[in-house]
Amino acid sequence: MREILLILILPFLLITVPGCSLLNTADPKLDEGAAGNRYSAAAEKNNEKTDLEHVQLSGYSRKVGASLTSPKYKKFSVNSAFIVSGNIKNTKHLKSNYALITVHSEKGGSPDFKYLSPIKGGKYKQKVQLFDGKGTYKVKVSLPSDESKDYYYDLTEMEVTNVNPAVKRDVLYTxxxxxxxxxxxxxxxxxxxxxxxxxxxxxxxxxxxxxxxxxxxxxxxxxxxxxxxxxxxxxxxxxxxxxxxxxxxxxxxxxxxxxxxxxxxxxxxxxxxxxxxSQPIEFSKEYSERGYTLESPTVSGGKTDLDYEVKGKINPNAQYAKDTDTVFVQTKKGSLEAMYAIPVENYKFNGKFYLRFGPGSYEVNVFAPEITSANTNVQHFTGVAHFNVENTNPNDGRYRLPSRGIQSDDPEIGRLSEKLMKGKANDKEKALAVYKYVAKNVRYDVQKLNQRSFAFDDSAIKTLHEKKGVCQDFSYLGIALLRAGGMEARMATGYAGQDHAWIETKVDGRWLTMDPTWGSGYLQNNEFIRNFTMKYFDPAPSEFKKTHIKSGIEY
CATH class of the missing domain: 2.60.40.10 (Immunoglobulins)
Known part of the structure; x- marks a missing residue:
């Protein structure tokens, strides 16, 4: 995951200077609701008892020709909100187009709320919401400096009592x-x-x-x-x-x-x-650059029983969006890793992945494929999201459950597996049936080998439909059929004249080796010659090691 540089720029700098000279007044009364509203009535009653003193405007008001049309008084009561409005004659040299209204709750504990009220045609008007419920507020009106940018001078200040206990708050805009x-x-x-x-x-x-x-x-x-x-x-x-x-x-x-x-x-x-x-999901810079939106999950640290959903969409206008047909998910538990492929259709993806290594906490990475025009057998991915998930299922299903390229839960794979294994007396006979089917029905794709045209959507289903592939594709299909039939199976990787993959499946407590790629035929003069052989089904380990050097297991 790459870190994204996040540096915040302060929206504005405020320096206020108090003023004290007198100017015009305005009426604080505001039609705040239907007649009979008990809070409006309570506010009116308070105002009737209060000695209403006219607002005082600062000396800066004379310099810019400012007047306050509402409210008119320094101290009054309202039902939750009131209007602040005014006029400014000399706006030409003002360094900002906004009047500033600062609301301070005498309760304390809450930061001041600031309104920026646009000045248009020498006028501004702002509904002021008293944000902290019932209580007393100091409300200050300030106007932009005519000399310095982002400086404000106080115009007036008033004391306002909110009689409504409900907490109501506007969105604060900068x-x-x-x-x-x-x-x-x-x-x-x-x-x-x-x-x-x-x-x-x-x-x-x-x-x-x-x-x-x-x-x-x-x-x-x-x-x-x-x-x-x-x-x-x-x-x-x-x-x-x-x-x-x-x-x-x-x-x-x-x-x-x-x-x-x-x-x-x-x-x-x-x-x-x-x-x-909950914990937040971590997103990389490429998450937005590639136009990804992860709709599920929304938080890190979730719990699940064996499988987990990943769902989202890709902005069609984003870079490489039109070429992205698969999203990849990697799960990690300690040193164990597994990959899953989620198809993308109409710029949307919705699929599940499995937590196959037993109970516990997993790291999960969501990857976008790196799109390149160069043909290669090495595929690259870009991380877009990272989160954690806990598996509560007690079982270890690393060799039984679906994984990248091995769609053992696909109905078509399931039907074929059932057909191949029907009537077989034991697991070795079932494994042999799968070996024969793959070796006899899949043709080695010489062009794919020579052009190194490996695709992100290579899989068991693709091999089943196209009936061709290289060693990886033979193995994908064979393992999917074995797992669909309830057998444990895994992909062995190593070297056999070149990078190679074959199958190991659990039979009678041991790992039986089979290589349907070599069992299907051989290459001669850059052509595939069909020549089925049983030589590479459960070969003697000593003989198999003469041609195949195992380096690892791909989960």
């Missing part, structure tokens, strides 16, 4: 959100309650951007999730990794002209009602 035209769908709110995960969806203006980054935190616990973009759109289910309680999610958009850098654009909070904790 300047980067406006610059990159980040828009979250209406289903996304600034404060939500969810059970274990939250769905985020929306869009950004850059249709060519490949991904967003979501930072998920709860107290000191922090992780980052990459979310692929497709034509500027995103839709992803984000796990709430750290158990019960409020998680903060920061949405980061890609920095312009700076690869692998992300700027904070939005922030929201999600109260997780689930006490379950």
């Amino acid at each position: 300047q980067n959100a406006y610059k990159q035209d980040l828009k979250l769908d209406s289903t996304v709110e600034g404060y939500m309650k969810r059970d274990g995960k939250v769905d985020l969806s929306g869009s950004i203006g850059d249709k060519k951007a490949k991904d967003l980054m979501i930072e998920v935190s709860k107290g000191p616990q922090v992780t980052k999730v990459m979310v692929p973009l497709e034509n500027g759109r995103f839709k992803s289910s984000i796990p709430l990794y750290f158990g019960k309680g409020v998680h903060t999610l920061k949405i980061m958009t890609p920095a312009e002209n700076m690869a692998n850098y992300y700027n904070q654009a939005a922030e929201l909070q999600v109260d997780n009602t689930s006490g379950h904790t």
